[in-house]
Amino acid sequence: MAKMLSRVAPWLPSRRELLPRAIRVLTDADTPALQELVLRDPVANVFMATQLEASGSAVPTLQGAVVLGYLADDGGLLSACWVGSNVVPIGITAEQAPAFGQWLSASQRSFASVFGPAEAVLGIYAVLQEGGKEAADIRPNQPLLKLDGEPLIEGNPALRPSRPEDFASILPAAAAMFEEEVGYSPFLGGEEHYRRRVKALIAQGHSFSHLDDAGDVIFKADLGAVAGGVSQVQGVWVNPRYRGLGLSAGYMASVVRLAQRHATVTSLYVNDYNTRARAAYERVGFRPAGTFATVLF
Secondary structure, three states, rough: OOHHHHHHOOOOOHHHOOOOOOOOEEEEEHHHHHHHHHOOOOOOOOOHHHHHHHHHOOOOOOOEEEEEEEEOOOOOOOEEEEOOEEEEOOOOOOOOOOHHHHHHHHHHHOOEEEEEHHHHHHHHHHHHOOOOOOOOOEEEEEEEEOOOOOOOOOOOOOEEEOOHHHHHHHHHHHHHHHHHHHHHOOOOOOOOOHHHHHHHHHHHOOEEEOOOOOOOEEEEEEEEEEEEOOEEEEEEOHHHHHHOOOOOHHHHHHHHHHOOOOEEEEEOOOOOOOOOHHHHHHHHHEEEEEEEEEEEE
């Protein structure tokens, strides 16, 4: 019976009956409620805030993406979830997470990861796993950190916003970072999308780097999301030739100062087992703001 149901198209009535009644796709009319939900935790929800600023609506401009809402009996929005190439929970409790997992299982959508507050991510994945979707990697404990003041140490003055002419150097460094982090090349299935992403970060002033005299990247970092007075640092990478020299903390202090040109609060999340990075972030002044988790497929 389960195999038969899995083949039912998601738009048919028999498929819709499987979907949790408390969940629905949000519309433009839900925008104020979604904005209010995001503001309850601006650091954890900066990804969704960035999407809202870009579209001005609870209806995404990205093709194929939707935002799901979990509704109270009176129709109020209790929590939400971005569903695109990745799945990102917004304010989802442990009790609500299974309903989102059921919707995702029934919809048969494909996505690369689920990331965000750990309780929600792991609750959603538990249901996906029951439905037969197995993860390639699970990172259940990723401290979410923030810094909303001056860094505690001096920065490395060599770090600066990347320039368009740096693109040829930044792209391979960004690809190397991605492959180290997730285990496969960002060029799988085509290079153009990732090239556009890196170019966009440079054009927005959201890519920071230091290149050596040969034009090779020594250190790079990006602002993956910026909205509501919060930035989220991603893509931190040190060239292997320069690792172990104690450079990271100074570079990260400069990342914070550059990020503060865009938002007053700088945030990031890090794997709990990356003790060197966590020590560097603590030296700079980052402090706990929650716990994220990431499930990669």
